[in-house]
Amino acid sequence: MESLVDYEDSDSDCESSNTLGCSRQLKQNQDMTVSRPLGLKPTESHPENIHWTSRHGRIPSVRTDFGSALVKSHISTEGLPALPEGHIGWERQYTPSYTDKPLLNISSRVAIASPDSLEKTTSQQTSSGPSQIIRHKSSDTVKRPQHVSSGIRPYISKRQRLGPTSASGDMSSKQSVEEASTKQTRCVLRLSEVCERVKPYLLEKPGAAGIPRRLLRGLEGHEGPVNTIHWCPVAQLSHLLLSASMDKKVKVWDAVESGQCLGVYPCHAEAVRDACWTPCGRRFLSGSFDNKAAITDVETGQQLVKVDNQFKVMCVALQPSDEHVFLCGGYSPVVKAWDARVSKAVKLYSASIQQTLAILFLKGGREFITSTDSVSRDSAERTLIAWDYQTTARLSNQIFHERYTCPGLALHPTGDCFLAQTNGNYMAVFSSQRPYRMNKRRRYEGHKVEGYAVQCELSADGTVLATGSSSGSAHFYDYQSTRMLHTLCAHRQPCLRVAQHPVLPSTAATCDWGGGVKVWH
Incomplete structure (x- = not known):
């Protein structure tokens, strides 16, 4: 098992070949769940810290290998401040969480792509060059991909979880x-x-008054x-x-x-x-x-x-x-x-x-x-x-x-x-x-x-x-x-x-x- 990080200045031929192999393996394992085996400790094949580095202010795409399933992820830069020209880059430390249950927690900034979209992304990147990055617009809801099993829960925003009665004032007034x-x-x-x-x-005749003591x-x-x-x-x-x-x-x-x-x-x-x-x-x-x-x-x-x-x-x-x-x-x-x-x-x-x-x-x-x-x-x-x-x-x-x-x-x-x-x-x-x-x-x-x-x-x-x-x-x-x-x-x-x-x-x-x-x- 490997954890691979592709940067935008890497070889495009190598990237396309690795991506096609990834898509074929995903099609074969559509019904498999993603989980960490019991008793498995983090090793070199399961790194705890993965650094995302971008040069010239751009964000690379990340490919990670958890178990037997490869997930192609793209990071959205919506809402992040623009970096000045000539900036060496920025780093973000990401610590994946492993559970015994078949659950995969994915950040709101990461969107899971289907195998078809992976092939399209590969072709677009090959045609436009390695420096072009496709940005996905972040939304409040994330649709469940077809290749992910029913045991994996997609990310749900806090606004949707709480619903329209999330305001503390409304809740307190209703409770009162x-x-x-x-x-x-x-x-x-x-x-x-x-x-x-x-x-x-009530049915008896009133008696004499007594003295409370x-x-x-x-x-x-x-x-x-x-x-x-x-x-x-x-x-x-x-x-x-x-x-x-x-x-x-x-x-x-x-x-x-x-x-x-x-x-x-x-x-x-x-x-x-x-x-x-x-x-x-x-x-x-x-x-x-x-x-x-x-x-x-x-x-x-x-x-x-x-x-x-x-x-x-x-x-x-x-x-x-x-x-x-x-x-x-x-x-x-x-x-x-x-x-x-x-x-x-x-x-x-x-x-x-x-x-x-x-x-x-x-x-x-x-x-x-x-x-x-x-x-x-x-x-x-x-x-x-x-x-x-x-x-x-x-x-x-x-x-x-x-x-x-x-x-x-x-x-x-x-x-x-x-x-x-x-x-x-x-x-x-x-x-x-x-x-x-x-x-x-x-x-x-x-x-x-x-x-x-x-x-x-x-x-x-x-x-x-x-x-x-x-x-x-x-x-x-x-x-x-x-x-x-x-x-x-x-x-x-x-x-x-x-x-x-x-x-x-x-x-x-x-x-x-x-x-x-x-x-x-």
Whole structure:
């Protein structure tokens, strides 16, 4: 076996005779495969390095002998820089690759010629002289020659291998769309099912509320303080937990079973201060520092209603008797009532205050209470204000006479009273009937607020009162005796809210100023 390299200044007669012998041998071995025998080491007959040398800037043709088949190859110079006149030449080192399989890797610059084309090339070179070189135009595809067996794979360009979706941007965008659609499908399927842990309690009569004592799971994902959390009010969907954070996002979690985040809703451009479920459990209302209040569909993520209050929204509340009306309060002396069907403000409630901290509708929805930051040295006559919903008139502003603001309000589910979380480190009880007097003999103490927006909440049967604290603990009180039942060391950051599960006994969720949400059982 030999490896022969013909240069353009070599003898033409010798070249033509060698080429004709090569073509005859190729015709006899058309079905033979090209491979390196097993255990054969490179020798002089199989050189590892073959140098291609050209004089006067021209590229010679190369004949190589691999095994028993001779291949006539021509090198294309398309795309290479032209060499100046008088240049001695250039060299390129080529290292052939041998494999045990019948495969032949050929460079994109080398085109394999058929025996017929070899004879034509020989005749053309003989007639035109040894210095004439035939250049083959390079193409993206290389047709399989007739004399090569089916075991040899031709060269395929990278563009053809990757296809039209080779651009990384297109691939990444398609993958992101597919991932988003998959997540959305999972969310819809999850909302259409009933949690296995909740099923046994749906047919039973609700029992007495218990006290959670151990951690069930932590829900990580928020990057800012979580201002509020709410369990879904629908019993079949009560495994869903809604959270609103200062990181501009509202999230829905499967907090009972898997602990996964089922939906992320970036429906606001600024921090989300408050959010709550609608009675159907398929939508939620949210208010933000971007002056907007929005109603968003949980399944599709579409914003059904979005209104501009022209002030930073601190609190939102749904009208119990009319599901299409909601109230918004914040950095303004005015509380606005919006009709979701027309996206217009239908009522305005104005008072001599700077901002509204919380809104609470009383039973029936005919009256509601607002908590403000209006506190003077001598009195706090406008700290809690009672309003008539229909007439927008102030019913009373002499409810709370102590000089503390109230960042949170809670309505008792069965009794005629409501509670207010005060910055005096205690919770006060008020009558929900006119003239809304405070019960001075009942006070829940033992936790700290220290200026944080700590909220309080009663259990579904009204027997257990829960609240967070600035120290990070969750406190549980007996509503009748005002005795503290248990203190849960929940967070290292201030605990802003404790939400008790409406169906599962002894289950609650807590959120903190550091962005953490935890579920306790």
